[in-house]
Amino acid sequence: MSNTPFSDGIQAGRLSSADLFENFGDLHPRFDDHEALVAADRCYFCHDAPCMTACPTDIDIPLFIRQIATGTPEAAAQTIFDQNILGGMCARVCPTETLCEQVCVREAAEGNPVEIGRLQRYATDVLVDAGVHPFERASSTGKAVAVVGAGPAGLAAAHRLAMHGHDVTVYDARAKAGGLNEFGIAAYKSVESFAEREVEWLLKIGGITVETGKKLGDELSMSGLKADFDAVFLAIGLGGVNALGLDGENKTGVDDAVDFIADLRQAKDLSKVEIGRDVVVIGGGMTAVDAAVQAKLLGALNVSLVYRRGKDRMNASAFEQDLAASKGVRIITNASPKALIGNGSVCEIEFEYTDNDLKPTGQTVRLTADQVFKAIGQTLEGKDLPELEWGKIKVDEAGRTSVEGIWAGGDCASGGDDLTVTAVAEGRDAADDIHAALSA
Numbered sequence: 001m002s003n004t005p006f007s008d009g010i011q012a013g014r015l016s017s018a019d020l021f022e023n024f025g026d027l028h029p030r031f032d033d034h035e036a037l038v039a040a041d042r043c044y045f046c047h048d049a050p051c052m053t054a055c056p057t058d059i060d061i062p063l064f065i066r067q068i069a070t071g072t073p074e075a076a077a078q079t080i081f082d083q084n085i086l087g088g089m090c091a092r093v094c095p096t097e098t099l100c101e102q103v104c105v106r107e108a109a110e111g112n113p114v115e116i117g118r119l120q121r122y123a124t125d126v127l128v129d130a131g132v133h134p135f136e137r138a139s140s141t142g143k144a145v146a147v148v149g150a151g152p153a154g155l156a157a158a159h160r161l162a163m164h165g166h167d168v169t170v171y172d173a174r175a176k177a178g179g180l181n182e183f184g185i186a187a188y189k190s191v192e193s194f195a196e197r198e199v200e201w202l203l204k205i206g207g208i209t210v211e212t213g214k215k216l217g218d219e220l221s222m223s224g225l226k227a228d229f230d231a232v233f234l235a236i237g238l239g240g241v242n243a244l245g246l247d248g249e250n251k252t253g254v255d256d257a258v259d260f261i262a263d264l265r266q267a268k269d270l271s272k273v274e275i276g277r278d279v280v281v282i283g284g285g286m287t288a289v290d291a292a293v294q295a296k297l298l299g300a301l302n303v304s305l306v307y308r309r310g311k312d313r314m315n316a317s318a319f320e321q322d323l324a325a326s327k328g329v330r331i332i333t334n335a336s337p338k339a340l341i342g343n344g345s346v347c348e349i350e351f352e353y354t355d356n357d358l359k360p361t362g363q364t365v366r367l368t369a370d371q372v373f374k375a376i377g378q379t380l381e382g383k384d385l386p387e388l389e390w391g392k393i394k395v396d397e398a399g400r401t402s403v404e405g406i407w408a409g410g411d412c413a414s415g416g417d418d419l420t421v422t423a424v425a426e427g428r429d430a431a432d433d434i435h436a437a438l439s440a
Contacts, residue, residue, distance in 0.1 A: 005277065005301040010253060010371055012274045014299025020270040023297040027188045028092070031122040040069040043114045044105055051100040051116060056416070056425045057084040061100060065119055076123035078134050085159045085428070086152055088128050088198050089181050090421045091121035093189050095286075097319045099421070128197065133204035138165035140207075143438045146171065146225045148216050149235030151179020152420045153410025155202055156427030157233045157434075162207040164435040169229070170208060173215035179237060180411075181420065183262040186290035187270075188297070217383035226405060231434045234385075234393060234401070234408040235427060238378035238418075244282065248340040257281060257291035257375035264294055276371030279303045280349055282337055283375030284314035289321065291373045292329045303329045304367055308336040310356055338364065346372055380412055389414045399430030407434055 003011040015023070031039060045062040052061050059080055067076035080087040096102075096117035104113035127134060143166045147154045150172035158168045176182055181195040203210070214220050216236055225232045241256045243249060253276065267273050275298040281291050284307035292305040305324060307314055311333045314321060325331060335351040336358070342348065349372055353363045380392055386401035387394045392414040399407040409426030416422040 003299075005299045008277060008370070010274045010276045013271045014275060015271075017271050020298070024188045024191070024270060026191045027186075028118055028121070030125055031118055036068055036073070036119060036122045037071075039115050039119055040065045042106060043069070046105060050103040050105070051114075054100045054103045056099070056419070056422045057087075057090075057428070058425075059083045059087070059120075061116055064123060065114065065116070068119055068123055073123045073126045074132075077127045080120055080124055081127070081134060083428075084421065084424050085156055085202060086181070086198065086420065086424050087120055088124040089152070089185075089190065089195060090424065091117050091124060092194070093181075093185050094419065094421050095317045095319070098317050128201050131201065131204075133201060135159075135163055135205050137162055137205060137207050140167070141165040141438065143167070143230045144169070144228075145231045145233065145434060145438075146229040147233045147235060148172075148220065148225070149179060149237055149410065149412070150174075150177035150199075150210060150212070151235055151237055151410060151423065152181055153413075153423035153427035153430075154179065154233065154235035155199065156424040157235065157407075157409065157431040158208050158427075159202055159205055160428050160431035161233075161434060162205045164431070166207070166230075166435070166438065168208045170210045171214045171216075171220055172210070172212050173218075173236075173239075175212050177210050177212065179235075183265055184258060184287070185265065186261065186294055187265055188294075189290075217381075222384040222403075222406075226403075230405075230438055232406045233399075233427070233430055233434065234406065234412060235410040235423070236380075236382055236412045238411045239381040240379035241374065242377045242379060244337055244340075244374055244376065246337060246340050248342070248346070251340055251342055252345040253342075253370055254340060254346050254372045254374070257283065257287050257373040258378065260291055260373055261287065261294070264298075270298070273298055275300050276369070277301045278368045279371045279373065280367050280369040281305045281373045281375055283307065283377075284309065284316060284333075285375060285377075286316050286320060288373075288375035289316045289324050289329075291375055293324050293327050295371075295373070296327045296329055300371075302368070304332055305329050306332045306335050306337070306351060306367075308334070308354060308358060310334055313356075335365065336360075340372070341366070346370065378411075382412075398433035399426060400433065 064076040064079040101113040107113035279295040339350040393408040407430040410423035
């Protein structure tokens with residue numbers, strides 16, 4: 001007998017292949033041509049557009065929407081890629097509802113913004129799907145730059161450096177390039193291997209060599225990179241996962257949410273992915289929501305997302321919270337984990353309710369759980385790194401670190417929000433500063 005959502009323990013195949021295919025379909029399907037024209041026609045093409053100010057990569061949003069409206073999506077894509085070479089993925093995963101769309105004039109007037117994210121996807125997909133790369137390398141400078149980390153920041157930096165004519169070698173610890181775009185995004189946000197296809201498209205610029213399976217501190221050393229390259233850009237992300245600090249954290253069924261999401265993204269057959277019947281996710285960010293929603297979509301009967309602060313303090317956007325609730329995830333706030341209960345395998349987890357200042361109230365609650373996912377933040381890992389600040393590599397506005405010749409950006413660096421679009425902007429800007437330094 002096949003498994004169902006009611007089957008005990010951590011099991012695969014709780015839902016039929018047909019149900020899984022539907023559950024993990026595209027969250028925001030691409031506009032067709034008519035839909036794109038209708039959506040673009042709603043834009044006022046503001047001269048001092050607030051959406052541009054809200055975009056971390058400074059895309060000329062009114063211009064690309066006007067280009068869509070005039071039937072030239074290829075030109076719109078060029079406008080986007082000029083500022084954000086990973087504009088296709090950002091269109092899928094950016095929290096546009098709290099960035100460009102939140103400040104849209106139509107949002108302020110009507111509560112219904114122009115669908116900037118879906119219009120961006122419509123335009124960028126035209127070139128990516130066609131395999132058309134709109135950029136060419138400059139003449140070779142004879143300079144070589146190492147980029148450590150093939151995530152959004154590293155790929156954006158590598159592409160911009162290649163455009164300037166530098167020879168770029170990108171190293172990554174994993175077996176595949178893409179970083180969080182490949183391993184850390186919910187499967188329903190990036191379907192049909194888009195992250196992998198986008199990397200292949202980006203590399204069409206030429207001049208970029210990707211070497212996987214090489215991690216800083218193991219196969220790579222800072223001294224070796226400095227000796228072999230004219231400049232180094234660190235985009236190593238945050239590889240460590242914070243612990244709960246509870247006894248029994250090594251019990252069977254207690255897992256890291258980032259590993260669950262990565263394994264799910266790489267799964268060839270979703271019916272083979274195991275999930276518990278009663279799942280508890282601890283955390284309040286996008287990773288927690290992605291894990292909770294996907295647990296439900298895989299067929300978990302009960303999924304609870306528990307956060308220690310109030311709902312208004314969750315890092316996950318209101319849209320993501322509403323999405324989780326709409327999929328049947330129960331969100332519990334103001335509760336901190338106190339104990340993992342079970343003999344060898346987790347069977348319950350105890351929480352204590354707290355006030356808004358995290359002061360314990362003395363009231364506790366136990367949730368049945370055969371699987372617990374930890375999503376309480378990630379930490380920087382690495383040896384011989386430049387000076388740190390608040391647990392990340394300290395950088396100035398140009399991405400320069402405390403060590404001459406070394407730049408950093410993305411989640412591993414101090415400064416901006418931990419968003420794909422912010423990482424792209426930091427990688428792009430650091431690359432321009434590296435080019436200026438190498439050209440001096």
